[in-house]
Amino acid sequence: MSILVVGSIAFDSIATPSGRVENMLGGSATYFSLSASYFTDVRVVAVVGEDFTAEHESVLKRRKIDTRGIEHAKGRTFRWGGQYMENLNEAKTDFTELNVFEKFQPRIPEQYRDSRVLFLGNIHPSLQAAVRLEMGNVSLTGGDTMNFWIQGARNELAETLKQVNILLINDGEAKMLSGERNLLRAANKVLAMGPRALVIKHGEYGATIFFREGAFGIGKHPFRAPALPIDEVKDPTGAGDSFAGGFMGYIASQGEINREVIKRALFYGGVMGSFAVEKFGTERLQSLTREEVDARFQIFRELTHLE
Amino acid sequence: MSILVVGSIAFDSIATPSGRVENMLGGSATYFSLSASYFTDVRVVAVVGEDFTAEHESVLKRRKIDTRGIEHAKGRTFRWGGQYMENLNEAKTDFTELNVFEKFQPRIPEQYRDSRVLFLGNIHPSLQAAVRLEMGNVSLTGGDTMNFWIQGARNELAETLKQVNILLINDGEAKMLSGERNLLRAANKVLAMGPRALVIKHGEYGATIFFREGAFGIGKHPFRAPALPIDEVKDPTGAGDSFAGGFMGYIASQGEINREVIKRALFYGGVMGSFAVEKFGTERLQSLTREEVDARFQIFRELTHLE
Numbered sequence: 001m002s003i004l005v006v007g008s009i010a011f012d013s014i015a016t017p018s019g020r021v022e023n024m025l026g027g028s029a030t031y032f033s034l035s036a037s038y039f040t041d042v043r044v045v046a047v048v049g050e051d052f053t054a055e056h057e058s059v060l061k062r063r064k065i066d067t068r069g070i071e072h073a074k075g076r077t078f079r080w081g082g083q084y085m086e087n088l089n090e091a092k093t094d095f096t097e098l099n100v101f102e103k104f105q106p107r108i109p110e111q112y113r114d115s116r117v118l119f120l121g122n123i124h125p126s127l128q129a130a131v132r133l134e135m136g137n138v139s140l141t142g143g144d145t146m147n148f149w150i151q152g153a154r155n156e157l158a159e160t161l162k163q164v165n166i167l168l169i170n171d172g173e174a175k176m177l178s179g180e181r182n183l184l185r186a187a188n189k190v191l192a193m194g195p196r197a198l199v200i201k202h203g204e205y206g207a208t209i210f211f212r213e214g215a216f217g218i219g220k221h222p223f224r225a226p227a228l229p230i231d232e233v234k235d236p237t238g239a240g241d242s243f244a245g246g247f248m249g250y251i252a253s254q255g256e257i258n259r260e261v262i263k264r265a266l267f268y269g270g271v272m273g274s275f276a277v278e279k280f281g282t283e284r285l286q287s288l289t290r291e292e293v294d295a296r297f298q299i300f301r302e303l304t305h306l307e
Numbered sequence: 308m309s310i311l312v313v314g315s316i317a318f319d320s321i322a323t324p325s326g327r328v329e330n331m332l333g334g335s336a337t338y339f340s341l342s343a344s345y346f347t348d349v350r351v352v353a354v355v356g357e358d359f360t361a362e363h364e365s366v367l368k369r370r371k372i373d374t375r376g377i378e379h380a381k382g383r384t385f386r387w388g389g390q391y392m393e394n395l396n397e398a399k400t401d402f403t404e405l406n407v408f409e410k411f412q413p414r415i416p417e418q419y420r421d422s423r424v425l426f427l428g429n430i431h432p433s434l435q436a437a438v439r440l441e442m443g444n445v446s447l448t449g450g451d452t453m454n455f456w457i458q459g460a461r462n463e464l465a466e467t468l469k470q471v472n473i474l475l476i477n478d479g480e481a482k483m484l485s486g487e488r489n490l491l492r493a494a495n496k497v498l499a500m501g502p503r504a505l506v507i508k509h510g511e512y513g514a515t516i517f518f519r520e521g522a523f524g525i526g527k528h529p530f531r532a533p534a535l536p537i538d539e540v541k542d543p544t545g546a547g548d549s550f551a552g553g554f555m556g557y558i559a560s561q562g563e564i565n566r567e568v569i570k571r572a573l574f575y576g577g578v579m580g581s582f583a584v585e586k587f588g589t590e591r592l593q594s595l596t597r598e599e600v601d602a603r604f605q606i607f608r609e610l611t612h613l614e
Contacts, residue, residue, distance in 0.1 A: 086488055182538060183511060187536070206533075221610075223610060229490050263613055299528075303530060304533065305611075305612070305613065306608050
């Protein structure tokens with residue numbers, strides 16, 4: 001099944017202990033799309049400015065991503081600058097230029113309307129809700145959010161969460177959203193807000209998926225996938241979106257949801273996140289093969305597999 | 308194979324968000340022994356004072372732990388007081404009374420000398436080294452240490468590490484010991500100090516075992532076991548020692564080391580750690596059955612198992 005993602009396209013300027021890049025193609029929709037493209041057809045809804053060239057677009061097109069939903073607006077593309085210091089899980093923002101993103105009103109092309117799976121990337125919860133409303137017929141909706149919206153748009157976010165079937169956030173976001181420091185209690189509180197399943201990403205420790213009782217008819221027991229210990233995280237930007245792309249992309253590719261599909265999806269999420277951080281920006285995600293993806297999936301599987 | 312553990316016996320006064328206890332039986336040797344006793348015969352070397360009664364000793368004896376190596380000295384038993392605030396991974400020490408532990412010189416009973424597996428609990432590295440030297444014929448030595456020795460007795464610790472086959476420490480300790488913030492690089496540096504394998508415990512995220520090339524003839528790939536998300540950690544004291552007891556105890560029970568044994572041992576370590584934190588002190592570890600242990604092992608296995 002094809003998947004529709006709405007999110008940001010950005011030019012990122014990033015410094016990490018491994019180096020520095022300027023104005024590199026990024027954004028939640030970009031990472032998500034590239035990652036999901038290894039599993040299924042992807043359609044993007046986003047906005048860019050006049051500085052977004054055909055060359056930038058070809059990064060997506062080469063991965064057969066449908067870019068007809070990318071709106072070209074007057075002005076400059078969203079820009080973000082940040083640095084990761086010792087703690088690679090947390091970015092310090094240097095600057096945020098919303099530019100054309102400030103007035104973004106997602107428009108869904110007619111040809112996208114038969115999409116069965118929807119992913120609401122990390123944008124204002126009201127925009128997420130509007131897209132979800134327009135795509136009333138999707139069979140599965142995934143979503144992401146961040147501290148900024150949890151603190152600054154809590155009511156709107158609460159409304160959106162009622163429409164999200166699977167929410168993907170990290171430990172800190174889950175704790176902030178729930179007001180609970182214990183992971184399991186935090187998960188249960190977030191699930192009570194609407195999602196049937198909640199993926200909590202633990203950075204270098206992997207990710208856990210929690211279910212509401214009866215969700216997807218697969219029982220309530222959580223499931224955990226590991227992350228691969230790697231010796232150098234070059235650039236953690238986009239790791240979460242790449243995780244989401246692998247996770248949602250794999251589910252969409254299977255056509256049905258059951259416990260085994262969700263379990264493998266969680267592993268594929270970790271796999272795509274692990275590729276993303278190996279190079280700056282989207283470089284590593286642009287040129288993978290499905291064979292490389294599956295080979296790493298096997299490594300992840302071996303990492304925790306008991307006979 | 309029976310296992311000999313040297314470590315501390317203590318009376319702990321502990322406050323956590325779940326409550327408070329005073330002068331409760333604890334110490335690294337106590338937690339380790341109780342935990343390992345579900346897998347194999349355990350022999351303890353430790354020191355206690357006159358306040359350690361027959362009733363305290365019966366806690367160990369009821370689990371068939373050999374207590375002939377517990378030296379009864381004049382004075383009071385080692386006492387520790389601490390509290391866990393929001394972050395349950397880190398204790399704030401209120402007081403430490405070394406008491407009889409200050410002059411502890413481990414003495415190994417003649418009847419213990421045929422032990423094939425040795426665990427050096429968290430005591431001064433020089434004492435660990437002395438015990439290891441006396442037990443020259445063991446086939447496997449595990450060990451633990453802590454920040455206090457890493458900072459305060461680095462040279463002695465370096466000597467001890469040459470004699471330890473499997474070191475079990477947590478993330479913070481691995482990073483402090485290696486001076487590396489990246490987990491994989493930290494692991495490789497610690498392995499270069501002597502151990503053939505290194506277990507790094509990640510608290511609520513589980514644990515990873517790293518191997519030196521060729522260690523135990525089982526290849527270099529790391530292996531990771533999860534921790535179970537639980538809704539209330541009553542008291543994290545002793546979780547690491549209980550983990551070590553499950554890990555080493557299971558290995559000792561198998562009579563040989565191969566990759567599958569080590570993998571299952573890592574899961575059993577997590578299982579025993581998860582029991583330990585469910586109640587204050589050693590209460591939960593005193594009255595388990597092997598069936599309960601194995602049932603939880605299956606839950607841990609299901610938590611990450613892909614078909």
